[in-house]
Amino acid sequence: MAEQKETPQGRYHKAHTVNVNIRLMKNTEQGIIQKLNSVPNKAGYIKALIRADIGKHPINTASLMRWPCFYVPPHSFISASSALVYFRLKS
Numbered sequence: 001m002a003e004q005k006e007t008p009q010g011r012y013h014k015a016h017t018v019n020v021n022i023r024l025m026k027n028t029e030q031g032i033i034q035k036l037n038s039v040p041n042k043a044g045y046i047k048a049l050i051r052a053d054i055g056k057h058p059i060n061t062a063s064l065m066r067w068p069c070f071y072v073p074p075h076s077f078i079s080a081s082s083a084l085v086y087f088r089l090k091s
Contacts, residue, residue: 024033039045
């Protein structure tokens with residue numbers, strides 16, 4: 001197979017962005033799925049919720065350094081309540 005040439009856009013994304021994915025269960029998280037489908041900008045909606053939460057509960061980065069359990073290795077699965085949440089950090 002021929003190797004693809006890296007584009008300027010690809011280099012930019014690799015250097016400046018992180019990709020986070022979430023897997024939702026159709027039978028147990030239908031409300032979340034319906035809400036996300038009802039908003040025109042899913043990423044903007046999720047970012048606004050996170051920013052509001054950070055405003056209420058500022059992140060203490062010093063405490064994150066003491067607790068290695070906050071680290072999510074790339075391509076790992078985490079069980080959160082009834083959901084299976086999948087995070088993939090694009091490197």
